[in-house]
Amino acid sequence: MDLADDLGAATRDGKRFAILWGLRNCPACRRMHEVYMADPAIETYIRDHFAILHLNILGSREVTDFDGTRLTEKRLAARYGIIGTPAVQFFPQNVEGLAGQQPRDRELARMDMLPAQDRFLALFQDMRR
Template structure:
């Protein structure tokens, strides 16, 4: 089945190919927004229910990674922790990662259909610093009725040491 996500990904890749600054496998790049990106991060319409549904159909757990331009811990996470091929493969193969800016102004549609900016969504979920990662259940049923913090099945609120970072993703697998 072809979804909006497939069309967006194919169209974006075709348009960007001649001008690509895309990462080499295993290497993050800085996007125009100043956030680190991997090619395998979600291309999204910023609709969280849609992203979670797509991730679940692909057999992956949906997670939101919160970042900030010039964040030293975000840099360390991407350039050191995720530069480990085993860690990157674990995350890439088992998680659908949506990277959002904790101070961003893009509109995001939450699970309850409320539309807020990235900055206001971060505040709604109590995201206080970066990097932070929210892990969500594989089934979207009932999420809209829960309070925002009760929608998560796990959270990384600050960058742990490298071994604990890798262990977190192993624990949070489907």
């Protein structure tokens, strides 16, 4: 769970790197997985075009940020201002320069709450353009 390495691997595979923040027993997270991701068109599109790192907003696993800082998932969420779940952070395809930016400025876009199902897919499609 090294964000620079994960982004680099995604780019080499022709995919966009994103972090999906979740929380156990989160009703919106459950809906996203059981309803939205159960739609084959959505699931296939995301799997084919994105490398998703699943992190727990309260988790204790260690993650290395783009600038080399090592923190728990919970502290990384706080560093980026992630306050609810599900949330998705979308990052550029090139890691160069990210380490020198403020954490929130590293993102191309963010989904802060679960939108309607059609907007959910459209958000991922927009990130491929």
